Amino acid sequence: MRKIITTQDLEDLAVGAAILGTGGGGDPYIGKLMAMSAIEKYGPVELVSVDELDGDVEVVAAGVMGAPSIIIEKIASGDELSFSLDAWEAFTGKRAGAIIPIEAGGLNSMCPIALAAARRLPVIDGDGMGRAFPQLEMETFNVYGVPVCPVTVADEHGNMVIVETPSAAKAEWLARGVTIRMGGQSYLCQYGMTARRAAEVSVLGTMSLGIGIGQTLREARETHRDGLAELIHYLAGTHYEVARIIGSGKVVDVNRRVANGWSVGTVLIEPFDRAEKPMSITIQNENLIAETDEGVLAIVPDLITVLDLDTAEAITTERLRYGQRVNVLAVRVPEIMRTPEALAVFGPAAFGLTHSYAPLS
Amino acid sequence: MRKIITTQDLEDLAVGAAILGTGGGGDPYIGKLMAMSAIEKYGPVELVSVDELDGDVEVVAAGVMGAPSIIIEKIASGDELSFSLDAWEAFTGKRAGAIIPIEAGGLNSMCPIALAAARRLPVIDGDGMGRAFPQLEMETFNVYGVPVCPVTVADEHGNMVIVETPSAAKAEWLARGVTIRMGGQSYLCQYGMTARRAAEVSVLGTMSLGIGIGQTLREARETHRDGLAELIHYLAGTHYEVARIIGSGKVVDVNRRVANGWSVGTVLIEPFDRAEKPMSITIQNENLIAETDEGVLAIVPDLITVLDLDTAEAITTERLRYGQRVNVLAVRVPEIMRTPEALAVFGPAAFGLTHSYAPLS
Numbered sequence: 025m026r027k028i029i030t031t032q033d034l035e036d037l038a039v040g041a042a043i044l045g046t047g048g049g050g051d052p053y054i055g056k057l058m059a060m061s062a063i064e065k066y067g068p069v070e071l072v073s074v075d076e077l078d079g080d081v082e083v084v085a086a087g088v089m090g091a092p093s094i095i096i097e098k099i100a101s102g103d104e105l106s107f108s109l110d111a112w113e114a115f116t117g118k119r120a121g122a123i124i125p126i127e128a129g130g131l132n133s134m135c136p137i138a139l140a141a142a143r144r145l146p147v148i149d150g151d152g153m154g155r156a157f158p159q160l161e162m163e164t165f166n167v168y169g170v171p172v173c174p175v176t177v178a179d180e181h182g183n184m185v186i187v188e189t190p191s192a193a194k195a196e197w198l199a200r201g202v203t204i205r206m207g208g209q210s211y212l213c214q215y216g217m218t219a220r221r222a223a224e225v226s227v228l229g230t231m232s233l234g235i236g237i238g239q240t241l242r243e244a245r246e247t248h249r250d251g252l253a254e255l256i257h258y259l260a261g262t263h264y265e266v267a268r269i270i271g272s273g274k275v276v277d278v279n280r281r282v283a284n285g286w287s288v289g290t291v292l293i294e295p296f297d298r299a300e301k302p303m304s305i306t307i308q309n310e311n312l313i314a315e316t317d318e319g320v321l322a323i324v325p326d327l328i329t330v331l332d333l334d335t336a337e338a339i340t341t342e343r344l345r346y347g348q349r350v351n352v353l354a355v356r357v358p359e360i361m362r363t364p365e366a367l368a369v370f371g372p373a374a375f376g377l378t379h380s381y382a383p384l385s
Numbered sequence: 386m387r388k389i390i391t392t393q394d395l396e397d398l399a400v401g402a403a404i405l406g407t408g409g410g411g412d413p414y415i416g417k418l419m420a421m422s423a424i425e426k427y428g429p430v431e432l433v434s435v436d437e438l439d440g441d442v443e444v445v446a447a448g449v450m451g452a453p454s455i456i457i458e459k460i461a462s463g464d465e466l467s468f469s470l471d472a473w474e475a476f477t478g479k480r481a482g483a484i485i486p487i488e489a490g491g492l493n494s495m496c497p498i499a500l501a502a503a504r505r506l507p508v509i510d511g512d513g514m515g516r517a518f519p520q521l522e523m524e525t526f527n528v529y530g531v532p533v534c535p536v537t538v539a540d541e542h543g544n545m546v547i548v549e550t551p552s553a554a555k556a557e558w559l560a561r562g563v564t565i566r567m568g569g570q571s572y573l574c575q576y577g578m579t580a581r582r583a584a585e586v587s588v589l590g591t592m593s594l595g596i597g598i599g600q601t602l603r604e605a606r607e608t609h610r611d612g613l614a615e616l617i618h619y620l621a622g623t624h625y626e627v628a629r630i631i632g633s634g635k636v637v638d639v640n641r642r643v644a645n646g647w648s649v650g651t652v653l654i655e656p657f658d659r660a661e662k663p664m665s666i667t668i669q670n671e672n673l674i675a676e677t678d679e680g681v682l683a684i685v686p687d688l689i690t691v692l693d694l695d696t697a698e699a700i701t702t703e704r705l706r707y708g709q710r711v712n713v714l715a716v717r718v719p720e721i722m723r724t725p726e727a728l729a730v731f732g733p734a735a736f737g738l739t740h741s742y743a744p745l746s
Contacts (some may be wrong), residue, residue, distance in 0.1 A: 108434055111549070115476070183550040185559055188472070194544055201566035202546070 025073045025150060025232070025242055029137060033071075034059050036238025037133055039112035042338035043237050043255075043353070044230065045129025046327045048287075048310035049156030050095045051340060055134025062138035066371070069137050070146040071231055073313065076369045077146070079220035084112060085152055086139050089133040089177070089199060090209035090340045091287045092309055095131060101180060104211035105139040105190060109180035112213035115174050115186055124148040124154065126163065126212070128230035129156025129310075129348055130340060135211075147231065153370075154227030154361050155178055155327050158286050158309035161201060162370040162379035164360055165215040168225040175199050175214040179206040205286045241336055250340035252351060257356060266356035266384050270314055270321040271303045272296055272333065275348040280341065281309065291330070291344050293352065303352065305330070306354050307341045313374050314352060322354035323377065325361050326384045329353045356384040386434045386510060386593070390600035394432075395420050396545060397599025398494055403699035404598050404616075404714070405591065406490025409648075409671035410517030411449055411456045412701060416419060416443055417493025418592040419463045423499035428496050431507040432592055433483070438507070440581035445473060446513055446526065448493040448499050449682050450538070451570035452648045453670055453703040456492060459691040462541060465572035469539035473574035476547055477537050485583060487495045487524065487573070489591035490671075491701060496572075508592065512732075513576065515588030515722050516688050517649050519670035521560060523731040525721055526576040529586040536560050536575040536686025540567040548672065556712035565646045588721055590599035594623055602697055612697035617635070620716060627717035627745050631675055631682040632664045633657055633694065636709040639670065641702065652691070653719060654713065664713065670701045686722050687730050687745045690714045717745040720742050 029037075038056040041049065043104065063069060074083070088095060090284055113119060113126045126137040128151040140147045152163035172192040177185040177199050185202045187195050195214075202211040217225070240258040244251035252269065259267040273295040280289035286309050293303045301316035310320050311328040314321040322328045333349040360366065362383060368374075371381045390398075399417040402410065424430060426658040435444070445465050449456060466677060474480060481504065486497040489512040501508045511526035527533055533553040538560050546563045548556050556575075564571040578586070601619040605612035613630065621627040622710075634656040641650030645668050654664045662677035674687040675682040683689045691700045694710040721727065732742045 115547075181555075183552075183555055183559065184547075185549070185563070186476075186547040187544075189544040192545075194542075198544065198546055198563055198566055202559055205562035268430070272727045 027069050028068045031060065033173065033235050036242060037231070037234045038238065039239030039241055039337055040234035041128065041130050041133035042340060043329050044234055044327065045156040045338065046329050047307060047341040048158060049127055049129025050092050050131025051132055052130045054099055055131035058100060059134045059137040062102050062141035066141040066144065069140045071149050072146045072225045073225060074148045074150055074219055074228065078220035079218060081123045081219040081330060082118045083148060083217050083222040084109065084120040084138045084213050085124050085126045085215040085218050086213050087126035088135055088209065089212050091282045091285060092340060094208035094282065098207065098209050099113050103142070104139050104178050104180050106142045107182065108176045108211045108213045109139060109143065110218055111176040111178065111184050111186060112174065112216070113367050115176065118216060118217060120145060121195050122146050122219065124147050124226065125151040125231070127151055127153035129153070129154045129229065132156065133231065133234055137276055145346055148222065148226070149231045150226035150228040152226060153232045154230055154325050154357055155175070155325065156310050157370055160196035160214070162374065163215065163228055164366065165217065165225050166192040167366045167369045170217045170221060170225055172214050172336045175212055175342065178211045200285045204274045208282065208285060211371050227358060231264065238361055241335050250330070255336060263358040268354060268384070269351050270354045271300065271352045272348065275344060275346055275350060278344045278346060280344070287341055293350065306377060309341065313343065313372070313377055313379065314354065322384055323372050323379055323381055324375060325357045325366070327355035327357065354384050388432050389429045389435055390432050392421065393711070396705050397497040397603060398478045398592070398595045398601055399599065400698055401598030402489065402491050403701060404496035404690050405595055405688065406517040406699065406701065407690050408518060409453055409495070410488055410490025410493055411453050411492025413495055414461055415456070416492035420495045420498040423463050423502035426707045427502040427505065429503045431506045432510050432524035433520050434512055435509045435580055435584045435587060435589065438483055438577060438580035441578040444483045444485050444509060444578050444580050444583040445470065445481040445574050446485050446487045447497045447574050448497055449570065450564045450573050452643045452646060453701060455643065457570035458504045459529060459568065459570050463499050464494055465539050468543065468572045469537045469572045470500060470504065471536065471575070472537040472539065472545050472547060476537065477577060479577060481506060483507050483509050483580065484519060485587065486592065487657055488512055488514035489588065489595060490496060490514070493517065494565045494595055495593065509583065510589070510592045511587035511589040512591045513587060514574045515591055516686065517671050518731055521557035522573070523735065524576065525588055525727065526578065526586050526647040527553040528727045528730045531576050531578045531586055533575050535713060536573055538563050539572045561646045566583035569643065569646065588719060589743040590624065613692070616697060624719040625716050629715060629745070630712050631715045632661065632713045634664065634711065636705060636707055636711060639705045641705070648702055656709065669736060670702065673704065674733070674738055674740065675715065681740050684733050684740055684742055685736060686718045686727070688716035688718065716743050
């Protein structure tokens with residue numbers, strides 16, 4: 025599959041990426057503006073399946089690091105990722121031949137498109153998280169053996185830090201420390217690999233999945249059908265397959281702060297149906313676990329996304345407010361994200377949760 | 386001047402560097418062990434005047450960053466700086482031809498000798514601080530226009546971060562954040578420059594000064610003369626010139642903690658002579674200001690060093706204890722450190738002190 029990313033695709037992806045972002049990944053609206061502006065300035069971007077590329081092409085993973093609640097107040101010019109890639113190429117002596125998103129969520133589905141436009145490179149239809157996660161090591165690239173380093177960490181003032189360590193968790197730790205000192209937000213290039221390796225270690229098809237989700241909701245709206253039902257039906261035909269609503273209600277409490285470079289907290293949802301139990305969702309940039317006092321409803325790595333009751337569009341963690349009326353959608357992740365190796369890196373224990381993972385059924 | 390650094394020189398330098406370290410710079414005893422062990426393993430090291438070198442030789446400044454109270458508990462293997470220099474050379478494509486200490490104090494007078502031994506390079510008789518200071522930008526190299534970057538920041542586990550920014554203060558900010566995440570201690574190479582530039586921007590002669598101070602105290606001890614009087618007499622013949630005791634008494638309070646990657650606090654000295662006022666010294670790794678409620682006795686960049694009453698050896702900030710009987714020595718810094726440009730970078734205001742600088746008279 026090779027296709028030119030259209031303006032309509034970007035509109036749809038902004039909606040779909042917010043749902044895949046599972047509350048995090050940064051605000052896709054800002055990302056959409058970045059991508060549109062870059063395409064206007066530099067020309068169209070091609071979305072390609074990784075297996076369409078020559079196996080030796082160098083693929084670089086690019087994205088923004090930081091707390092979403094900072095990112096929505098500190099808007100990028102769009103050139104920061106290109107500056108980061110300059111440093112990555114100079115340091116490695118390699119030349120990027122394609123860009124892959126670090127995560128299939130929010131802003132980070134979009135800004136690789138802006139980078140690809142500026143560098144006249146294709147974007148790969150896939151990513152390293154199959155959703156959004158809050159930490160660099162939580163990548164299928166890492167799970168399946170691709171070294172994260174060098175990681176180039178740039179800010180909007182032209183400051184640059186290059187991290188070199190064999191450990192992806194240590195790279196996260198160091199890059200996060202730098203990001204905090206850069207004001208809570210930075211622009212990363214990392215996980216350099218051949219297209220051949222990328223085909224083995226990526227969650228495939230997630231960019232077109234994001235576009236498809238947005239398109240499904242848009243078409244339902246245009247034809248006055250039930251967007252949520254259409255969305256669940258659409259997902260059933262993808263490698264994510266299992267999706268369902270785990271609760272509906274009103275946001276009655278949002279406890280959220282920036283700590284250690286992340287947005288963290290909890291949100292409490294009072295069900296419309298008083299026979300149901302109140303649901304709490306725990307947040308670290310993304311929604312990690314949804315539970316009632318009777319048990320777990322959904323847990324990482326499965327997706328938990330808070331959707332506006334009327335539009336079925338995602339409400340990201342930094343936009344949660346008292347009084348919002350919501351559905352909570354859970355989606356099972358594909359097989360590549362449910363292996364023991366994958367769960368060791370981004371299963372519940374990686375977030376300090378004591379519950380074990382049970383795939384959404 | 387070219388000379389081979391002897392074991393006796395290292396013993397003397399450990400004593401002298403602690404005095405020049407003005408409380409900080411890291412424990413010179415640990416540094417001495419590092420230097421001795423490296424010389425034993427790799428062979429002798431030559432101390433050279435920078436003007437003896439070919440003007441085009443690449444000079445690299447090397448040293449340890451961190452809070453002294455961490456450094457004395459986390460002892461280096463000695464290879465960390467060599468690992469840092471490997472990264473610096475690989476990143477710049479240049480080859481170090483000589484090593485210059487970042488500061489003339491404590492550990493940081495010593496570990497460049499260990500690095501020089503491992504790399505079979507000479508060490509320059511000079512440095513960038515003429516004492517110890519707590520921050521990377523507080524270098525005469527920076528004051529007189531040498532870019533600090535790239536800065537390579539290594540830890541003892543083989544993790545590496547390279548900082549690239551035009552601002553020395555920003556490099557400090559980023560490297561300090563990385564150092565905190567490396568456990569409070571790291572190994573830096575930075576301020577690459579030609580020997581020609583180094584001759585213009587360094588505080589010259591500070592390694593032989595450190596050795597001379599130690600030698601003076603040793604010879605006084607061996608001949609039963611007054612070490613302190615000999616020391617002041619010796620300094621009068623150097624470019625530091627003015628030195629005197631600004632107080633004598635007992636340490637009655639030490640308030641010291643690690644904050645933001647530095648050892649910070651205050652020490653209170655009750656004078657033996659009850660007619661005198663108690664003296665307080667404010668610390669940020671180094672001693673910054675000595676004052677009574679009647680006024681300032683000495684202030685940065687002039688040196689303030691707490692000396693053991695009996696041996697006249699320096700007591701570094703992390704070894705200050707209740708009950709120690711001490712003299713407090715102040716020493717005026719050379720002219721290159723007292724210019725308006727220099728005071729803008731490491732004068733009292735750079736440490737948030739409201740007093741203005743008045744050279745010790």
